[in-house]
Amino acid sequence: MTRALKYLALLGYVVFLAFPLLWLLSTALKTPQEMAALDPTWIPRRPTLANFADAFAEQDLIGAGLRSLVVAVATALITVALALPAAYALARFRGVAGKIAIGWVLVSQVFPVVLIIIPLFMVLRRLELVNTLAGLTIVHVTFVMPFALWMLRGYVRAVPRELEEAAAVDGAGRLRALAAVVAPLLAPGVVATLLFSFISSWNEFMFALVILKDPEVETLPLTLVRFVGPEGVARLGPLAAASLLATVPSLVFFAIIQRRLRSGLMAGAVKG
Amino acid sequence: MTALAERPYGRAGGGSRRGPRSGSGFALLLPALVPVLVFSVGPLVYGILLAFTDARSGRNTETSFVGLENFAELLSDGDFWESFRIGMIWGLSVTVLQFLASLGLALLLNQDLRLRGVARVLAVVPWAMPPVVVGLMWRLVYHPDAGLLNGLFGSDVDWLHDFSLALPAVIVVGVWTGMPQTTVVLLAGLQNVPRELYEAVSVDGAGPWRRFWNVTLPQLRPVIVAITSLDFVWNINQFSLVYVLTQGGPGGRTRLPMLFAYEEAFRYGFFGYAATLGVAITIVVLVVLGLYLWRQAREGD
Numbered sequence: 058m059t060r061a062l063k064y065l066a067l068l069g070y071v072v073f074l075a076f077p078l079l080w081l082l083s084t085a086l087k088t089p090q091e092m093a094a095l096d097p098t099w100i101p102r103r104p105t106l107a108n109f110a111d112a113f114a115e116q117d118l119i120g121a122g123l124r125s126l127v128v129a130v131a132t133a134l135i136t137v138a139l140a141l142p143a144a145y146a147l148a149r150f151r152g153v154a155g156k157i158a159i160g161w162v163l164v165s166q167v168f169p170v171v172l173i174i175i176p177l178f179m180v181l182r183r184l185e186l187v188n189t190l191a192g193l194t195i196v197h198v199t200f201v202m203p204f205a206l207w208m209l210r211g212y213v214r215a216v217p218r219e220l221e222e223a224a225a226v227d228g229a230g231r232l233r234a235l236a237a238v239v240a241p242l243l244a245p246g247v248v249a250t251l252l253f254s255f256i257s258s259w260n261e262f263m264f265a266l267v268i269l270k271d272p273e274v275e276t277l278p279l280t281l282v283r284f285v286g287p288e289g290v291a292r293l294g295p296l297a298a299a300s301l302l303a304t305v306p307s308l309v310f311f312a313i314i315q316r317r318l319r320s321g322l323m324a325g326a327v328k329g
Numbered sequence: 330m331t332a333l334a335e336r337p338y339g340r341a342g343g344g345s346r347r348g349p350r351s352g353s354g355f356a357l358l359l360p361a362l363v364p365v366l367v368f369s370v371g372p373l374v375y376g377i378l379l380a381f382t383d384a385r386s387g388r389n390t391e392t393s394f395v396g397l398e399n400f401a402e403l404l405s406d407g408d409f410w411e412s413f414r415i416g417m418i419w420g421l422s423v424t425v426l427q428f429l430a431s432l433g434l435a436l437l438l439n440q441d442l443r444l445r446g447v448a449r450v451l452a453v454v455p456w457a458m459p460p461v462v463v464g465l466m467w468r469l470v471y472h473p474d475a476g477l478l479n480g481l482f483g484s485d486v487d488w489l490h491d492f493s494l495a496l497p498a499v500i501v502v503g504v505w506t507g508m509p510q511t512t513v514v515l516l517a518g519l520q521n522v523p524r525e526l527y528e529a530v531s532v533d534g535a536g537p538w539r540r541f542w543n544v545t546l547p548q549l550r551p552v553i554v555a556i557t558s559l560d561f562v563w564n565i566n567q568f569s570l571v572y573v574l575t576q577g578g579p580g581g582r583t584r585l586p587m588l589f590a591y592e593e594a595f596r597y598g599f600f601g602y603a604a605t606l607g608v609a610i611t612i613v614v615l616v617v618l619g620l621y622l623w624r625q626a627r628e629g630d
Contacts, residue, residue: 059537067437067444070430074451077505080477081466097480139368142360158365165369166559167614169566171590172376172607175600179384180372199368206364260459262569267595278461282573285465293475300462311457 464573
């Protein structure tokens with residue numbers, strides 16, 4: 058009896074979580090005629106890929122995708138390059154300064170993003186970097202940095218200090234010890250942080266909306282929103298098709314790091 | 330674990346003072362402090378200072394210090410209060426509903442049920458999706474002509490443009506998107522509850538309800554407090570999702586504080602005023618969190 062109820066509840070969750078996704082997929086495969094019909098159909102009667110072709114024809118999806126890719130890759134590389142030494146220091150040398158720094162990383166999450174984007178916008182304007190991908194990359198690095206620091210610090214702390222010190226005692230020297238002992242152990246965490254930074258940048262919308270003004274420089278989330286404009290039924294198919302395509306990279310990367318992201322969150326959260 | 334890590338090792342000093350190594354420690358801390366200072370402290374301090382100025386978006390406008398003038402204006406701004414009210418309704422209801430829904434799902438996922446694998450995957454998907462896509466997807470669901478809901482219910486409602494339905498409709502989307510993180514964290518918390526505790530109360534003949542109330546909930550408490558606090562902060566600062574869904578409409582009925590601040594700053598160019606709004610929201614969040622954490626700490630004793 059209770060078991061049946063549990064299954065019913067679980068089924069309810071599955072339906073709630075899945076139905077918008079299925080509807081998106083179904084809409085992407087429908088003809089405009091079928092969309093306009095009064096009775097909604099889950100499975101398109103005549104599935105078509107025309108919406109995907111229309112999506113590419115209507116908006117510069119390839120260009121926007123490439124620009125998003127450039128920004129996301131640059132954001133991931135720069136963030137991790139800056140955050141890795143920082144995270145190492147924060148994990149290993151626990152002086153007052155380190156404590157304050159990591160405390161700040163947590164506290165900074167409370168501030169709404171307007172308080173970051175307005176000053177950054179003003180600085181970028183002075184540097185003539187508004188409306189450029191470089192400018193957006195700088196903003197994304199700022200945006201991703203705290204969480205990247207937090208994740209990487211967790212991974213560094215998971216590497217036993219003894220290992221490193223044993224290598225150092227063996228006469229390897231601190232840097233050699235780092236390269237030979239710590240780096241391999243840290244590699245999966247670094248990859249996870251890279252992918253996480255990539256996803257954050259790829260998905261990001263508000264900063265892009267503020268920084269990028271011209272269609273020639275806009276990233277994928279901005280281009281997607283363009284489909285909405287004067288929203289005729291005919292445009293819903295291409296909208297759904299483009300949305301699906303834009304989700305693929307995030308979904309794939311997320312699937313790779315999912316487990317690690319979880320353990321990273323936990324590792325960062327455990328008090329030492 | 331802590332004792333092990335802190336044990337004085339060979340020539341490295343114990344505790345936080347690292348003796349001969351402290352020089353290289355500082356050299357290493359520098360790269361730690363620089364990104365934090367340049368990319369986090371700097372912009373935020375600048376942003377907070379802007380709240381006390383009349384900064385405008387024009388290129389050659391002069392900016393001067395105006396003290397608390399912006400705050401006075403904010404307090405007498407009816408639009409702000411309306412946006413603030415909507416923000417609080419949104420923030421609190423999404424956080425509470427998210428928590429209840431996620432707790433239920435986490436409890437189910439923690440049991441030996443068949444659909445578990447599917448549910449587990451589905452429970453994480455919204456996390457990976459771009460907020461813009463989530464917004465667009467739900468616009469398709471809510472669409473008055475080609476949407477799913479009107480078709481299912483045989484209704485003729487423009488969900489996202491109806492004055493009384495828009496906010497609830499948007500809240501449902503907020504819950505949908507925010508469930509993954511909360512579920513994952515609560516599930517991890519559930520898996521960390523020691524089995525012996527359950528065995529002990531089972532011996533006492535406690536039913537599932539008593540077990541949940543007397544063991545699970547108290548054990549989960551720190552995790553619950555942490556994740557609901559984070560959720561509240563994230564929700565009150567939400568922008569992209571609602572911007573894509575409604576742009577704050579109809580008639581400002583879903584204009585969350587961040588949408589209001591965005592309009593002030595980047596549509597009308599009032600940088601200083603928008604920063605003031607950001608500071609005000611920060612203060613509110615800190616007060617709400619402070620009260621919540623204080624109450625939880627007191628009840629926890």
